[in-house]
Amino acid sequence: MKAVEVHNISMKYQSLNGEITALKDIGFSVQDGEFVSIVGPSGCGKSTLLSIISGLLSPSSGTVWLSGEKVTGTSGKIGYMLQKDHLFNWRTIWQNVMLGLEIRKAVTQEAKERARILLKTYGLYEFKNRYPDQLSGGMRQRAALIRTLVTDPQILLLDEAFSALDYQTRLAVNDDIYSIIKKENRTAILVTHDISESISMADRIIVLSKRPGMVKNIHEIKLSCSNRTPLNCREAPEFRHYFQEIWKELDVHV
Amino acid sequence: MFEDEEENIPAISQALNISLERQEYLRRERFGKISVRMTQILLLVLALVLWEIMADAKIIDPFITSQPSRIVKTIVQLYKEGVLFYHIGITCLETIVGFTLGTLLGTFLAVILWWSKFISKVAEPYLVILNSLPKIALGPVFLVWIGAGPASIIVMTLAISLIVTILEVLNGFWGIDQEKIKLVQTFGGNKFQVLTKVVLPASFPTIINALKINVGLSWVGVIVGEFLVSKAGLGYLIIYGGQVFKLDLVMTSVIILGVAAAIMYQGVVYLERLLVKNNDLKY
Numbered sequence: 001m002k003a004v005e006v007h008n009i010s011m012k013y014q015s016l017n018g019e020i021t022a023l024k025d026i027g028f029s030v031q032d033g034e035f036v037s038i039v040g041p042s043g044c045g046k047s048t049l050l051s052i053i054s055g056l057l058s059p060s061s062g063t064v065w066l067s068g069e070k071v072t073g074t075s076g077k078i079g080y081m082l083q084k085d086h087l088f089n090w091r092t093i094w095q096n097v098m099l100g101l102e103i104r105k106a107v108t109q110e111a112k113e114r115a116r117i118l119l120k121t122y123g124l125y126e127f128k129n130r131y132p133d134q135l136s137g138g139m140r141q142r143a144a145l146i147r148t149l150v151t152d153p154q155i156l157l158l159d160e161a162f163s164a165l166d167y168q169t170r171l172a173v174n175d176d177i178y179s180i181i182k183k184e185n186r187t188a189i190l191v192t193h194d195i196s197e198s199i200s201m202a203d204r205i206i207v208l209s210k211r212p213g214m215v216k217n218i219h220e221i222k223l224s225c226s227n228r229t230p231l232n233c234r235e236a237p238e239f240r241h242y243f244q245e246i247w248k249e250l251d252v253h254v
Numbered sequence: 255m256f257e258d259e260e261e262n263i264p265a266i267s268q269a270l271n272i273s274l275e276r277q278e279y280l281r282r283e284r285f286g287k288i289s290v291r292m293t294q295i296l297l298l299v300l301a302l303v304l305w306e307i308m309a310d311a312k313i314i315d316p317f318i319t320s321q322p323s324r325i326v327k328t329i330v331q332l333y334k335e336g337v338l339f340y341h342i343g344i345t346c347l348e349t350i351v352g353f354t355l356g357t358l359l360g361t362f363l364a365v366i367l368w369w370s371k372f373i374s375k376v377a378e379p380y381l382v383i384l385n386s387l388p389k390i391a392l393g394p395v396f397l398v399w400i401g402a403g404p405a406s407i408i409v410m411t412l413a414i415s416l417i418v419t420i421l422e423v424l425n426g427f428w429g430i431d432q433e434k435i436k437l438v439q440t441f442g443g444n445k446f447q448v449l450t451k452v453v454l455p456a457s458f459p460t461i462i463n464a465l466k467i468n469v470g471l472s473w474v475g476v477i478v479g480e481f482l483v484s485k486a487g488l489g490y491l492i493i494y495g496g497q498v499f500k501l502d503l504v505m506t507s508v509i510i511l512g513v514a515a516a517i518m519y520q521g522v523v524y525l526e527r528l529l530v531k532n533n534d535l536k537y
Contacts, residue, residue, distance in 0.1 A: 080440035082433050090455050100441040
């Protein structure tokens, strides 16, 4: 079953200074339970693509299907993770976790129970009455993921979701979030400019070209490591090979 | 175990887990604080004494500058006439109504301007002009239009504080991290939910800040209003005292005004601490 199908997406931005083609004829699909990463040079429209898949933006042409349903606006199937955790300082962790449910008007006993279980499973339950500034960066990112997961999305869109963290925390959170996504058996699309991060986490990598963003190549990632965690996979012998290949494709000139 | 007294002091501080250096540091901090406060009080006392003596010695003319003893006398006299708290009360009430209304109405109008890009673009040049216009100039118009009473005075304070509030709060709204708004939208939130879940709570410190500015502006509005309406309040006492050459009354009113304004400002600062506990300004 295809969780996401992107068909011939093009996006043009209009401004008084002219027209910018951000994306051109993008097409790919993502299987249920698959972890796909999108990499590309900055400004190639990666984030625009995620916004289109989530229904926040409508494309100039082309269509997106989520499990066979055409996207016309935001949908409950999608969970969106932004660059920063954006936990609200004026809400406790519990209130922050409930935000999505409040907005969807879906605060039910079951949903609350689900939130409780998620908080317990991922070690945040005793912090539920704390405020975000009392938590570490990694804990905050986990709280943000739980805020997304309680709305029970089938597809997670991670928009540079780790780039605001410092390097060590980032490696730890990579492992953390990856195991949560796999355990909860969700489909994920990760947008990043970090090649290592995308190789270590993804089953497949879609490389986009410079603006206008087009699909340049799709890599099937097969790493020979015993315990599939992002950190372990960085040790795999194939890692460097993928890195070199994608680096060349990104065609970075300084 | 039982050594002499001197040896016991470090033992105690060790038990309390406070090093000697820290004790020394705390003592110096405390001393610093006390000396600042003492100097402040000393300066005030010195100024009052100097004022009194110079007026007695006729170096300055107490008819014009008044003097502390005359001010105390005037306060007692006003109290005996039973009008002291009447005038203070009226002025304070007008001020409180003024800055509360100014903040609420200003925030409401800022919400409208935030909601509609079109309205905010249309309103922009008018806001700029109104902001630079000295609103006090409109005082006589309000007086004739609304009548000589508290209503005119409150409209005067609104005229002074409203535009500033709108601009301040609107700036706060526009300064909110777009990604926070996007977060609400990814959950399918509509514009009203963006307003209630992010924009208003995130702007709460800005609104409280506007409230603080409005306290100051409202005093100006109320005093000018009372000058014009000339019926009651500290502004009335000042204008009346000036007209009948009772400058003691003018000085007394000014002093009371200063104290009342300081108390009110502290009240708002206290309110801020109470309300903005977990809503710090780092966004």
